[in-house]
Amino acid sequence: MKKDNGYKISLFLLGFVTMPVQIILLREFMVVFGGNELIIGILLADWLILTATGAFLAGRFSKSTKECPSHPPHPPVIPLDNPTNLNLNLNLNFFPILPLLTFILLYLLRPVIFPPGAMVSLPAIWLLTALLLLPFCLLSGWLFTRLAGHLSSLKRENFTGRAYALESVGSILGGALFSFVLVFFFDGYWSLVIIALTTWLVLMIMNLLNNGWKKAILALSLMILTVASSVWFSLPRSVQQELFPGQTLVFAKDSPYGKVVVTKNDGQVNLFYNGIPVYHSDQQMQDEESVHYALLQRQNPEQVLAISGGLKGITEQILKYPSIRHVDYVEIDPWLVRSEMTYLGSVEGDKVQVSFMDARRFLSTVTTYYDMILVNLPEPLSAQVNRCYTYEFFLKAREHLHPGGVLCTALPATTNYIGGASMTANATLFKTLQQVFPNVLIIPGGKNFFLASDSLLTGAIGRIAELRGISNDYVNQYYMDDASIVSRGAYILEQLNTTSPVNRDDRPVSYLSQLQYWMSYFNLNLTWILLGIAGLFLLFFIMLNPIRLGLFTAGFVTAGAEYILILAIQVFFGYAYFLMGIIFVLFMTGLALGAMFGKSIFAGDKHLLNWLVFGTGVFTLMMSALIRVPGLAGAGSLLVAAVFSLLVLCLAFLMGTVFSHGSVLYRGRYEKVSGDAYSADLIGSAFGLMILSMVLVPLLGLRLSCLVMSLVAFVAAARLSLDKNKL
8 A cells, every 4th residue: 555545544534533423422412411502512612622722732742744845855754554653553543432432421421410400501511521522622633633744744745735635525424424324223322333343444454455464453453342342231221321310211212303212210201302301291281281272262273283292292182172173293303203102102093194394394385274383392492493483484384374373382481570581582482473463472381371363362261161161180260360370471571571673584582592591590691701702712813823814714704604504504494404414515525625626726826815715705795695584485495405505515615725725825844734724724613603603693693694704704804915925
C-alpha cells in the first residue's frame, strides 16, 4: 500500500466514525435529559469547542512535521506503519471504542448524579455533557490535525483542504449508513458497535497490507472483546434499566423518529418517548379532560381528529358519544402506537383510523372536515412541537373544521397563580388562537385547556355532561365546580398580556417563552446567559487575526444557515426523515467538493478571502428572500425540496472553499496550520449554533436571523479588506 493511502484512509475513517457517533449520541443525550433544541445546541457547541481544542493543541504541541508550507522540499515523513508512529495507530484503534464508553457512562451517571425524575439544570447538563464528550472530541480534533499534518509532509504541500474533504467524504458514508440503514434495524448502542467493527476491520486490513500484523491483532482483539462483552452483559438493556429505578424495563426501541421505552411499576404500565413520560395505564382524568372539554361544546359531534395523546385512552373517551361516525388518530411514530397497543390494549371497532404522519402533513393531504380537532401534544419546548402551536397551523386546522367546530390544545397548568414566563407562554398561545378564531376560552384543569371556535363556547362542563348523559369519572357535575372553572379561567384571561406577539412558523416565540418557563425552575436568567455568549462572540470577532477571522466567520454563518434550513424543512415537512438524510448527504457533499477544488480555483490570490466571506453574507441574504414561508407554502413538495437542496449544496460548497483557501494562507508547521484552520472553523460553527438556536431565531425569526448573519459576514469582509496586507 502506498504510504499516503494510509493517511487518506485514516482521515476517511475519522469522518466515517465521527458523524454517526454525533447523531447517535445526540439522540441519546436528548433521551436522558428529556431535552429540546437547547440540549441540541449545548451538545453540538460542546462537541465543536472540544474538537477545536483537540485540533488546536495538536497543532501547537506536535513536533513531527517542521517544514513550512512556503518551504516545501523534503519534509520529514513518518509513515503510518513506522514503529515511531505507534501512538497514532493506537489512537486510531481505540478511537471507535470511546463512543461506546460514553453511551454506557451517560446512562450510569445520570441517576447517580441527579435524583431520578428530577429536572436537571442547564449548567449541570452543560458540565456533564462536556465531561462525557471530552475524550472522544479531543481525540477527534487531535487525530485530524496529526493526520492532515503528516499527509501534508508526505505530499510536500499544504494538504489541509484535501484532508478536510476526505474527512467529509467519510462523514457522508457514515451518516448515510446510520440514517438509511442502521436506524431501522438497530438501537443506538448496537449501531455504535457496528460502526466500530467496520472501522477496526478496515484498520486490520490496512495494517496487514503494510505488514503490521501485530497492530492487526490489536484491532481483531478489540472487535472480539467488544462483541463478547456487549452480548455477555446485555449492555444496552442493562445500562438503560439504570435510568428507571424502581421500574422494570420491558421494551425499548429506537425508531427513525425517537426512542420508545415501556416500563412497569406495581402493575402500572408507563410509556416514555425520547425520555419523556407520555402515556400510562392510569391516566383516566387526563384522557377525559383532553376529550370532553371540547366535545361537550357541541350537540352531536360526528367527525373527530385526535393528534397524539394516547390511542386507546383518547379514542375510548371519544367513542362515548353515540353520534361519532369516524375518528382520525394521528401519530408520527408507528412504534409508539404499536407499543401502546401491545402493553396498554388495542382499540375495538372500525370507527377509528390511525395514520402515521406528521400532523401538519396530514392536514395538508386530507380532505375531511371535522367537528373537533384535539391537539394533545406536549408543550412547545422544542421547535419541532412548536410547529403545532403556530398561526399557520391553526389556520390550516380551521380550514378542516365544520362551521361551529372546535379546536382544543393545552399548556401546563398554572394553578391559582400565573407567573412571568408562564404568563408569556399562555398569552402568546391565546393571542395566536385569537388571530384565527373569533372565540377562545380557557378551561383550567390538569392543564390549561384552550378551546377555539367560530361559535360560542361555554365553561359549564359538568352541567352539560349530565344533560348529554355522558358518564365520566372526573368530568362530571359532581367532581367539577362549573362556577369555579369559569372564574379561574376569567382570572387567567385577566392576567394575560394582550400585546403578546403571535407565534408564527418563521418566528417561534412560543418556543422561546417555554424555554424561559423551563429555565425559571432553576432561577436562571436567560438574558444573562445570552449576553455572555454574545460577549464571547464579540471578543473572538475582535481579537482574531484576519485568516482566523475569515474561517471563524464562515463557520459561524454556515452553521447558523444550516440550522435555519433545518428549521425551515421542519416547517414544511415535519420530521421528514428520508428528506433530512438527503439534506445531510448534500451538505457533506458540498463541503467535500468545496474543500477539494477550492484551493485550485482560488490558488495564488491571497486577497480573495474577504470576497469569499462576503459571499457567505450574500448567500444568507438570498436565503432571507427564498425562505419565505407563506410564499413557498403553496408550492409543491418537490419544488420546495429542490429549493432547499440547492441551498444546502451551495452553502456547503462555499464553506468548503473558504476553509480550503483560508488554510493555504497560513504559514508555519503543517500540523499547526491544520490545527489552527480546523479549530477556527469549529469555534465559529459552535457560536453559530448557540447564537442562532438560543437568541436570533426565537427572538427575530428565520428571515431576520438571516439578515443579521449577513451583516456579520459583511462586517468581517470589510475588516479583511482593511487588513489585506496582514494576510
